[in-house]
Every structure is written in structure tokens, then in C-alpha cells.
Amino acid sequence: MVRMGELVTSDSAGDVLVSLGLGSCIGLALLDRRRGLAGLAHVVLPASGRRERDAPGKFADLAVPALVDELAARGGVHACMEAVLVGGAQMFSFGSRDSLDVGSRNEAAVRTALAAARIPVRAAATAGAKGRTVRVHVAEGVVTVKEAGGSEGVLYGSEVMA
Amino acid sequence: MTPDTYTEAQLDGLRELANVGSGQASTALSQMTGRPVDVSVPHANALPVAEAVESIGPAEAVVTGVAVPVVGEMGGVVLILLRQDDADAMCRLLGVEPDDEMALSALCEIGNILGSCYLGTFATMAGVAVEPAPPQVAVDMLGALAQTVLATSAEQGDTALLLDSELAIEGVECAFSLLLVPDAEGIGRVLDGMGLAA
Numbered sequence: 342m343v344r345m346g347e348l349v350t351s352d353s354a355g356d357v358l359v360s361l362g363l364g365s366c367i368g369l370a371l372l373d374r375r376r377g378l379a380g381l382a383h384v385v386l387p388a389s390g391r392r393e394r395d396a397p398g399k400f401a402d403l404a405v406p407a408l409v410d411e412l413a414a415r416g417g418v419h420a421c422m423e424a425v426l427v428g429g430a431q432m433f434s435f436g437s438r439d440s441l442d443v444g445s446r447n448e449a450a451v452r453t454a455l456a457a458a459r460i461p462v463r464a465a466a467t468a469g470a471k472g473r474t475v476r477v478h479v480a481e482g483v484v485t486v487k488e489a490g491g492s493e494g495v496l497y498g499s500e501v502m503a
Numbered sequence: 504m505t506p507d508t509y510t511e512a513q514l515d516g517l518r519e520l521a522n523v524g525s526g527q528a529s530t531a532l533s534q535m536t537g538r539p540v541d542v543s544v545p546h547a548n549a550l551p552v553a554e555a556v557e558s559i560g561p562a563e564a565v566v567t568g569v570a571v572p573v574v575g576e577m578g579g580v581v582l583i584l585l586r587q588d589d590a591d592a593m594c595r596l597l598g599v600e601p602d603d604e605m606a607l608s609a610l611c612e613i614g615n616i617l618g619s620c621y622l623g624t625f626a627t628m629a630g631v632a633v634e635p636a637p638p639q640v641a642v643d644m645l646g647a648l649a650q651t652v653l654a655t656s657a658e659q660g661d662t663a664l665l666l667d668s669e670l671a672i673e674g675v676e677c678a679f680s681l682l683l684v685p686d687a688e689g690i691g692r693v694l695d696g697m698g699l700a701a
Contacts, residue, residue, distance in 0.1 A: 344554070344557070362562035362647045396553070399661075432568075471647075472648070489643045
């Protein structure tokens with residue numbers, strides 16, 4: 342379970358990393374499928390400003406390098422790393438109150454940080470106005486998404502699951 | 504002042520504020536529906552942002568959320584969360600069928616009235632002038648609604664402050680929670696106003 346602002350990586354074959362009910366937050370999955378490694382960060386906000394926080398998954402600008410470092414520490418190879426993005430919805434639209442329209446800013450910030458780290462985004466289920474749950478199956482390198490009231494579908498890595 | 508931790512005396516004060524506020528809200532709801540409304544003793548919890556959602560409820564449960572932005576001398580959001588049955592019962596009490604297109608605006612109106620009454624307490628008890636902005640309704644996973652509201656308080660620290668009251672309308676199966684997620688800076692002003700500054 343990866344809760345708000347948390348970041349988890351795994352190399353255990355049976356592990357499934359989960360973030361339940363993502364709204365404006367982004368579930369950022371980073372995979373090294375060849376080595377059976379995966380990580381998931383639950384990004385809440387786009388930018389950390391000057392502050393260093395102890396929750397490395399919370400801010401997009403800190404979460405991407407932290408996830409890359411942790412995966413590398415488990416033996417991941419930077420050139421093989423792939424990203425999948427889930428979330429970043431706009432649950433409420435309060436017009437000018439853009440502090441609550443944080444979903445799209447989160448997605449943009451995560452994509453910017455991934456581009457800076459030269460990591461490709463292979464799939465994304467983002468934006469819109471729906472909450473989503475993301476599951477990352479570590480060994481298989483498969484990412485699934487479920488929307489409110491919907492059924493679970495494979496977002497990335499389907500050839501392995503099928 | 505943006506406190507990251509709260510003393511027991513401060514939480515007690517905020518609990519009392521929530522108690523009076525949800526009492527005012529329940530009186531208004533009682534007048535609207537013509538039925539008695541029960542209010543539970545509210546919770547005031549300061550907890551790590553990561554734990555905040557699960558303290559509210561199961562993240563994947565689909566609920567109706569009425570979000571009332573708070574504007575003025577304190578920022579934040581009043582979030583009214585109803586399970587589907589309770590949202591339907593509330594609509595019927597207001598004379599609207601749940602699948603009618605008016606249902607969502609009826610729930611917004613409830614958010615407006617409960618929010619105004621609840622927030623009025625902040626002016627009378629703490630001298631902090633706040634009012635509700637127009638509410639928004641969404642039906643989605645509890646986690647998605649709560650996280651979006653909590654994201655604003657996450658901006659100011661790793662601690663989320665939640666003031667949580669339960670209201671139940673007697674004689675019909677309709678209960679719901681009334682949750683205030685204030686910003687830390689604003690709640691500092693509230694504590695000042697109540698003579699509870701750190």
C-alpha cells in the first residue's frame with residue numbers, strides 16, 4: 342500500500358504495489374521489467390519549493406529522482422526504466438481556486454521531471470474527473486487501473502498478463 | 504504561525520468549535536427537513552497526511568462528496584460525505600428524486616447551508632471571519648475526493664488536521680459526515696482567537 346506522499350520500491354516477485362482512490366494525486370510507477378523491479382510513488386503536489394521533506398514521494402520534483410535512485414539501488418538500470426502515470430484528475434472544479442485544480446499541474450510536473458531524467462512514459466491514465474486505483478505487479482511489470490464503479494483493466498504490460 | 508503539531512488543549516478547543524459548528528448546522532438541517540437531527544461528538548485529529556484518508560473511510564468506497572471551499576481569514580474545505588443510500592435519502596427529504604438533474608444542485612444547497620452555519624461559529628467563537636464559496640458535488644471514490652481536498656493542506660506540512668462530525672436525521676436512514684480540512688495558517692489564527700496559541 343502506497344499512501345499519500347509515500348514511495349515504495351520492490352524486487353519481490355509476489356509483490357503488488359497499490360495506491361487506492363487517486364484523485365488529483367499521481368500514482369507514478371517506475372519499472373525495470375527486465376530485472377523484475379518496480380516502484381510506485383504517490384505524488385500529491387507538483388513542486389517542493391525550497392523545502393526538503395521526509396516524505397520523498399510527495400512532490401513531483403523530488404519523487405522522480407528518489408524513485409530512480411531507489412530502483413538503481415536495487416540493481417535497476419537507468420536505460421531500462423519506464424514510467425506509467427495514473428491519476429491527476431480534477432475531482433472538483435472551483436474556477437479560479439487553482440490550488441484545488443492540482444491534478445493537471447501534478448501531471449505536467451511529473452512529465453517534466455521524467456523528461457529531465459530521460460525516462461520514457463509508456464502509458465498514462467490521467468486527467469478527466471474520475472478517481473482511480475493503480476496496481477503495479479512487480480515481477481510481471483504489469484500496471485492495472487480501476488476507476489470508480491468500473492472493473493480493473495491492464496494499462497501497461499498486457500502481453501505478459503494475457 | 505503554521506503549527507505542525509497540536510497540543511491536547513488545542514485539539515480540545517478545536518473539538519469544541521466543531522461541536523458548536525455542527526450543532527448550528529444540524530439546527531439548520533432540522534428546520535429544513537422538519538425532523539430532529541442528531542450530532543455525534545466530533546473528532547479533532549492531527550495526523551500524518553499519509554494516514555488521513557484511511558481515518559476518513561475506505562479509499563475505494565464510492566461516495567457522494569459535497570466540497571465547500573472556505574474563504575476569508577482561514578482557507579480550507581468543508582467536505583460533506585454521504586454514502587449512496589444516504590445521498591438518495593437526503594434528496595428525497597428535500598423533495599427531489601435522486602436521479603433528477605436537480606439532485607446535485609439540491610445537495611450543493613445543503614452544502615451551502617451547512618457550511619455557512621458551521622463556519623459562522625469560527626467568527627463568533629474565534630473572531631475569524633470565514634464564509635463558504637459555492638460548493639461542488641462529485642460522486643467518486645472516497646480516497647479520490649479526500650486526497651484532492653487534503654492536497655491543499657499537504658502543501659503546508661506533513662500533518663493534516665481533520666475536524667470530523669457525524670450527523671443523522673431521525674426517522675429516515677440518512678447519516679453523513681461533515682469534515683473540515685482547514686489550512687494550517689488559518690487554524691493558527693483560529694487558535695490565536697481562542698487564546699490557545701502555541
